[in-house]
Amino acid sequence: MTAEPAQLPGRARVVIIGGGVIGASVAYHLALMGWTDVLLLEQGQLSCGTTWHAAGLVGQLRATENGTRLVQYSTELYGRLEEETGLSAGFRxxxxxxxxxxxxxxxxxxxxxxxxxxxxxxxxxxxxxxxxxxxxxxxxxxxxxxxxxxxxxxANPTDLTAALARGARDRGVLIRERVRVTGIRTRAGAVTGVHTDRGDIEAEIVVNCAGQWAKQVGAMCGVTVPLHxxxxxxxxxxxxxxxxxxxxxxxxxxxxxxxxxxxxxxxxxxxxxxxxxxxxxxxxxxxxxxxxxxxxxxxxxxxxxxxxxxxxxxxxxxxxxxxxxxxxxTPDNQFILGEAPELRNFFVGAGFNSVGIASAGGAGRALAEWIIEGEPSLDLSAVDIRRFARFNGNNQWLHDRVSEVLGLHYAVPWPNRELATARPFRRSPAYHLLKQANACFGSRMGWERANYFAPPGQDAAIEYGWGQQSWQPWSNAEQRAAR
The missing domain is CATH 3.30.9.10 (D-Amino Acid Oxidase, subunit A, domain 2)
Structure with a gap:
């Protein structure tokens, strides 16, 4: 005999979409900070999407200090979860x-x-x-x-998700599995709730932690979540x-x-x-x-x-x-966090580029702070969703870019690196003139822009290296001429 599915509330202050490690972490940290009228919805079972097969590596050092602090907090949290919840995160x-x-x-x-x-x-x-x-x-x-x-x-990704979920439940968060979100309710430029396959739910805040489904969920309400x-x-x-x-x-x-x-x-x-x-x-x-x-x-x-x-x-x-x-x-190898510019009170935490387990603790805390206090305690502008435009959600563009981005995890992180795929995308009317002048182009918000000009007959392509850059003498000459 199959058990009746648990009742869904008609309203919650916060609805979180997605029961992977990120959604569980956001729920845990909202409750930790005193917001317990929270409902987490998972279309399958907790951790069943991409979380469960993650390798579980937790490397602390990141390219920025704030990114490093975020993962450091994760390691502190994972180490104490078992004592707090009775469930081990499998962290070693x-x-x-x-x-x-x-x-x-x-x-x-x-x-x-x-x-x-x-x-x-x-x-x-x-x-x-x-x-x-x-x-x-x-x-x-x-x-x-x-x-x-x-x-x-x-860490063990499935155990970690279960421990975070228990910590959230113990503080009053409702978690409902096998509930699929089918639409986002909005009014006057703000989110007002969600449609599900088991009825509508009113909400003041909706958090999109749907993993690889996050782009689909964003599209339900006109929010661009660029990931592939x-x-x-x-x-x-x-x-x-x-x-x-x-x-x-x-x-x-x-x-x-x-x-x-x-x-x-x-x-x-x-x-x-x-x-x-x-x-x-x-x-x-x-x-x-x-x-x-x-x-x-x-x-x-x-x-x-x-x-x-x-x-x-x-x-x-x-x-x-x-x-x-x-x-x-994501297109730039940084994850996506923050309030969507297109819709008030609709937050996103997704696109973790294979560092989701290491980042989950810190990212969940940061997003909870963003929701409750209006901003996170760390400067996370590098991962703010507002850095993207609508064109970044173009599926063909994302398909081409992702083939390069995954490989950059272990590529040498050269100074001034320009991504090569999905280009050229936007070109100004002067593009052909700049190209004739032997420009080396970089990409900014999809626009091809001249980084520098090589002398006639020279190859303008950038030669990556740690020392003085190959283009430095040409740039020096240009500045002297202008002066």
Whole structure:
């Protein structure tokens, strides 16, 4: 005999759409800050969309100080959730090793260590031999050096979501599974509630935490949420001698790969240079609970070959499971947070670009602050949804851009990097004249703009590097001429 579905209230102060780790974190933090008239709706079961198959890496150091503080808070929260809720987040602070195969990557790691020092984050430059001491099953003959981040760790995504959800429920938040939002109610430029397959619900505030469905949900009320899913691959191996619970997370960005221990074996995954976008955001299948996509060993080959070079024992280790789970990515590799400019009291937390588990605690707190106090306590302008325009929601544009963005996770983060895909998109009437003048173009809000001009006969393409930029003499000459 099937149990009757729990009754839905006709009204809630806040309705959260999506029961993944982000939605659960927002609900938890709203309740923690005293707002308990909160209803979280999940179309399937908690964590059933993209959360459950996340790798669960929690690396603290980010490109900005505020991004780093956000993840630092996540690690503090995950460490105390079990004591508070009785449910473990599966968080283990095992440390992280990142290796460099090239001189350019080593320069980046030295910069990373300097950044960590500025943020008061433990980070140590180590030799290849010291790296192998921390990760004995790794080959180090081809690496130039590494860094050690003792505060890094890993969490279990499903357990983490359940712990956050319990913490929210214990404070009075209502969570209803198997309720699908079918529309957003609005009046006079503000949100007033949601339509569901089980009736309408009034709300003062609606929060879109629908993961890869967030673009669809935004479209219900004219809000642009620019994200597109890409296939994301990893495998879980059979048991390996030397793979123990406290083995650090290993990242080999020059080989596009990461490794973490799992039940005596390894999770081997990565971010290949050219990704494989999935279906358009408005064509996502329903239902899609705890589901994976088809295996694609040909596409995974570049990651597996690189992984075997780093961990030679993988060549003779069996594979238990191949995971191909779609995850959503944004046009600029930064997630999306904040109040939608098109609709008052409609907030978005989505597009986490494979760092959702690390970011969930801090992002949930920030969005709760944004809702209650009007702004977050950290400057999060880099992830504010207002940085995007309507054209950023163009599905073909997003499809082309996502194929590049996923690969940038482990690319060298060159100064002045310009994204190459989905361009040119907007061109001024003077574009052809600037091109004839040998301009190197950058893209700003979709517009092609001249960054600098190369002399006649010279290749204008930017040559990325850590030192003086290739275009500097040409820019100097231009400034002298103008002066």
């Amino acid at each position: 602070r095992c440390g992280g090793v990142t290796v460099a195969r090239t001189h350019d990557r080593m320069v980046q790691l030295r910069r990373t260590a300097a950044t960590a020092e500025a943020y008061q984050l433990d980070c140590e430059l180590i030799t290849p031999a010291q790296a192998r001491d921390r990760y004995p099953i790794m080959a180090v003959d081809d690496i130039a050096g590494a860094i050690w981040l003792p505060g890094d760790g890993r 899913s890409a296939e994301h691959f990893y495998v879980v191996t059979e048991r390996i001698d030397g793979a123990h619970r406290d083995l650090p997370v290993l990242r080999d960005p020059d080989g596009y790969t990461y490794f973490k221990e799992e039940v005596g074996g390894l999770v081997v995954g990565g971010f290949e240079p050219e990704a494989k976008p999935w279906v358009a955001p408005d064509e996502l299948p329903y239902p899609f609970e705890f589901r994976l996509l088809d295996e694609d060993w040909d596409h995974f080959a570049i990651l597996m070959d690189s992984a075997i070079a780093r961990i030679p024992v993988l060549a003779e280790t069996g594979i238990k499971k191949f995971y191909n789970g779609p995850e959503s990515f």
